[in-house]
Amino acid sequence: MSVNSLNAIPLRFRFQTCLTLNIIDEQCIVSAVLVHDMSFIPAVLRSLCLSIMCSCLQIPQWCAEFCLSAQYQHGVVVCSQIQRRQAVDLALRVADEMDINIGHEIGYSIPLETCCSNDTILRFCTDDVLLREMMSDPMLEHYGVVVIDQAHERTVSTDVLLGLLREVLLQQPELRVVVLSAPPASDTLLTHYGNVPCLHLDAPCAGEVIHSNSSSAESFYSALRLALEVHRSREPGDVAVFLASEQEVVCACNILTKEATRMSVSLGELIAVPLCPGHTGMCPQITESPQKRRRVFISCSQSEDLFWLVDTITFVIDTGVEKRLVYNPRVRASSEVIRPISKCQAEMRKRLTGSTGKCFCLYPEDVQLPAEIPPRILESNITSTALYLKRMETAGIGHCDFISRPDPEGLMQALEELDYLAALDNDGNLSEMGIIMSELPLDPQMAKALLASCEFDCASEMLTIAAMLTAPSCFIDPPVGMVTEVMRCHVKFQHPEGDHFTLINIYNTFKRSQKEPCDQEQWCEEYFLCCDALQTSDAIRAQLTDILKRIELPISEPAFGTKTNALNIKRALLAGYFMQIARDVDGSGNYFMLLNKHVAQVHRLSGYGAKAHKLGLPEWILFHEYNLSDNNCIRTVTQISPQAFLQMVPQYFFCNLPPSESKEILQHILDRDRTGNARTKPQPAAMETKTEEAESHDRCVVQ
Numbered sequence: 001m002s003v004n005s006l007n008a009i010p011l012r013f014r015f016q017t018c019l020t021l022n023i024i025d026e027q028c029i030v031s032a033v034l035v036h037d038m039s040f041i042p043a044v045l046r047s048l049c050l051s052i053m054c055s056c057l058q059i060p061q062w063c064a065e066f067c068l069s070a071q072y073q074h075g076v077v078v079c080s081q082i083q084r085r086q087a088v089d090l091a092l093r094v095a096d097e098m099d100i101n102i103g104h105e106i107g108y109s110i111p112l113e114t115c116c117s118n119d120t121i122l123r124f125c126t127d128d129v130l131l132r133e134m135m136s137d138p139m140l141e142h143y144g145v146v147v148i149d150q151a152h153e154r155t156v157s158t159d160v161l162l163g164l165l166r167e168v169l170l171q172q173p174e175l176r177v178v179v180l181s182a183p184p185a186s187d188t189l190l191t192h193y194g195n196v197p198c199l200h201l202d203a204p205c206a207g208e209v210i211h212s213n214s215s216s217a218e219s220f221y222s223a224l225r226l227a228l229e230v231h232r233s234r235e236p237g238d239v240a241v242f243l244a245s246e247q248e249v250v251c252a253c254n255i256l257t258k259e260a261t262r263m264s265v266s267l268g269e270l271i272a273v274p275l276c277p278g279h280t281g282m283c284p285q286i287t288e289s290p291q292k293r294r295r296v297f298i299s300c301s302q303s304e305d306l307f308w309l310v311d312t313i314t315f316v317i318d319t320g321v322e323k324r325l326v327y328n329p330r331v332r333a334s335s336e337v338i339r340p341i342s343k344c345q346a347e348m349r350k351r352l353t354g355s356t357g358k359c360f361c362l363y364p365e366d367v368q369l370p371a372e373i374p375p376r377i378l379e380s381n382i383t384s385t386a387l388y389l390k391r392m393e394t395a396g397i398g399h400c401d402f403i404s405r406p407d408p409e410g411l412m413q414a415l416e417e418l419d420y421l422a423a424l425d426n427d428g429n430l431s432e433m434g435i436i437m438s439e440l441p442l443d444p445q446m447a448k449a450l451l452a453s454c455e456f457d458c459a460s461e462m463l464t465i466a467a468m469l470t471a472p473s474c475f476i477d478p479p480v481g482m483v484t485e486v487m488r489c490h491v492k493f494q495h496p497e498g499d500h501f502t503l504i505n506i507y508n509t510f511k512r513s514q515k516e517p518c519d520q521e522q523w524c525e526e527y528f529l530c531c532d533a534l535q536t537s538d539a540i541r542a543q544l545t546d547i548l549k550r551i552e553l554p555i556s557e558p559a560f561g562t563k564t565n566a567l568n569i570k571r572a573l574l575a576g577y578f579m580q581i582a583r584d585v586d587g588s589g590n591y592f593m594l595l596n597k598h599v600a601q602v603h604r605l606s607g608y609g610a611k612a613h614k615l616g617l618p619e620w621i622l623f624h625e626y627n628l629s630d631n632n633c634i635r636t637v638t639q640i641s642p643q644a645f646l647q648m649v650p651q652y653f654f655c656n657l658p659p660s661e662s663k664e665i666l667q668h669i670l671d672r673d674r675t676g677n678a679r680t681k682p683q684p685a686a687m688e689t690k691t692e693e694a695e696s697h698d699r700c701v702v703q
Contacts, residue, residue: 057094059178063145064122066176074144074174076120080127082150082158084110086305087124091115094122111441112539127157131388132441138395139168145176150305152185152344154375154404156385163400164392166193182344185372192403206350207357211365219319219362220244224252226360227296228259230315231270237314238295240275240307240352244338245300245323249274250477252298269293276303301341304348313352320346320363326379328628329413331596332579334381336629343369375404382406384443386414387423390430391438420579420653421448440547442466449576450544456568457556459548461504465569467541468503469624469636474533475605486528493527494607497566498621498638500573502607504560507541510534570622570640574648577622581645582634583662584619591621591634594657600626603633620645646670 060079067077081087091108100106107116109125116123125133127148133140140146146165151158165177181189190198214222223241230239243249253272260270275297297310301322307313322341325334346369350359377385389400418424421444423434430438437447446466453462468474478486493509495501506529513523524531548555559565582591582600590599602609608617624636646654646666657663 057090057097059180060090060122060124060147061094061098063147063176063178067121067144070144072121072144074176075140075142077122077145077147078130078143079122079124079147079149080130080158080161081124082127082153082155082302083306084126087126091124094124112536112543127155127161131157131161134164135388135391135395135438138392138397139172140175141172143175145178147178147180149180151179151181151189152373153302154185154373154377156376156380156382159375159377159403160385160388160400162189163402164397166401167397167399182348185344188372188403205355206347207353207355207359209350209359209361211361211363213364214362219321220248220252222362223317223319224255224259226317226362227256228263228270230317231263231267231294231296234267235314237357238297238310238312239315239317240297240299240310240313240349241317242303242341242349243298243300243319244321245336246276248323249276249298249300256296256298271295273297275299275306301345304345304352307352313354314357316349316352316357316359318346318349318359318361318363320361320367320369324379325627325629327381327410329381329407329410331598331628332381332413333596333598333626333628335627340367340369342373343371344373377402377406378404378410381414382410383414383417386411387418387430387434387438387444390418390424390434394430394435417579418444420650421445421576422650423448436551436553439551440544442470442544445576445579446470447576449572450548451553452575453569453572454548454553454555456572458559458565458568458572459553459555460558461560461565461569462572463541463544463548463555464504464507464537465500465573466544467537468507470540471536472530472533474503474506474529474537476528476530478528482528489527490605491607497570499607499636500569500624500638501566503636507534507537508560511538567644570638570644571648573622573638574640574645577624578645578649578653580623580626581640582621582623583665584617584621585661587617589617591623592660592662593626593634594660594662597658597660598626598632600632600634602637603631603635606635606637608637608639642666642669643673646673 060077063077063079067075079090081090087108087110091106092102095102095106098106102108103115104117104119105121107120107123108114109116109123109129111126111129130146148158148161148165151162162179169175169177179189186198190196212222220243223243227239227241241252243252253274256270256272260272263270269292271293273295276299295312297307297313299306301324318341320341321338322345323336323338326337327334340363346361350361353359385406392400415424415428418434421433421437423431423437423444425431433448433451436451437444440447440450442450446469450459450462450466453459475490476486493502493505495505510520510523510529520535521531523529524534545555579595580593581595582593584590585592585599589601591601592599602617602621608621618639620640620642621634621637622640623634623638626634642665646669654663654666
């Protein structure tokens, strides 16, 4: 059946009207991949296999109508999305089509924002929100139908959901699960879940497809030149350009915006619109009428589904490559890999133009594309996933039937890291510390640091650090020709103790100096900071504060700026990030990392990078992030002392460190402290900091 015939089914109806049209058989429910029966789907659709763009609107409505017909005996409907922006937009669109107010019968839940009520019967949410909801309701007893959309993207959260739901269905057979996917990923799902009903919706035929022989190295500028040529041709219609990464999207928007100012006014206005997960503010250019203007939507991987709002695409320019971060458990770092997109992605992009448009594929026609999008769970750090699954075992779900099982080496590294963080007991089960860590929507290392801060009386400051590092970066990439000016603005916030303290300075100044939203935006523009990122940090900090209060952990009064507070912040950071310590081996900024024996440099945007030539670099540092592909740099760096590290590091982790000169230095300090404490003379006032470290040794029970 074609999309047009599917669209002929009326959408603007309330639930009661839908029932009178007999679109639902109240006895059963569909499962595109998982459950039991399809008899409630209109008979004209039953011969057809999985999802297209419009199904994310219609199928959740059909499911809600089924639940209504059963008078919600088994619960309501939830539909998961991989992107928060799409969850909101789908909820708004469905509420509009059904002529009801958002937040009542139709609602949404995304991180840091909920628009629902007790009357909500169809809720759109992100997959990570649904996962966290399962921690308190592992059997999803509140729901009659669970819809998993965009399953073909194979994100970590989606794969975990699909694995857990199969176990839930064994214990909760009345639950209905609908999985929406694009082929050929649907074949993988069907193979994994066995003989289950399958609904196939035919997508529109692709228009003219034109391949080129340009190499991937040339595809970025080739795509931009082609977009400008399309505009000069005066042929009507908008353009969709698919690049390798979000960084390229931002760069391309800047280039096209600049080029558009040089073009003849007679060609009409050219507007570059970023459309990717990190830049989906749904600005007016996306939905407004394109009269006397041409929009060039610039996007990247995982963004094909974002085009469901745009029906004016006539030209698609596809570079055919994507840039993805792939995690290496051996060195505990990610690296950027550029590789071809999948056939699944290529087909979805070709069909965006409809049957009358043109798709320019900037790769040869005979190039071999992988059949499916690689599962993220095979390429990501799964320490947070392992902690979550341990929590679900505690909640009563002892098995997750993965479609693609995680790499054994990555899983062992994740469990080892949880053990180092004291999240597991001697039997490998979740410890009391691990249960509390799983309550926090943070990576395990940051969760451990935040919990330790409650002991060291610096929770207020650590809440700020956790929020700033969890939210997108507040630093804006310097515009061309303004690097010096931007660095001059940022240096005003730099703290001598390190980048973690600099983040506290930025947040405190943001909160203290600005009272109105308009003032906040103006202040951020003045200092080249991202207002949205800082507002997100503020919301995350409020959420984390509420969680600490709920689990009755103490939150100290702010004491930022004192020596004792600075020492305690470093102790708290070391409680979580003792695995990320490095030493300057030659005094020139070549930092040797104790855990993996790699050498890296401090990122140029670090406070230490800016003052390296004036004050010199610290010998020992703690870092938040190491990326092999980012010029082999370490980011967010704070100076520490080896004594503080030895105080906080678990003994068995220190023993497992690979041999090195740095480890020998630490062992020497440790041996000297063990044998020399009894003969140590009284320390002068200048050594007060070291005395505080020694006196507080017995307090370090967070391990």
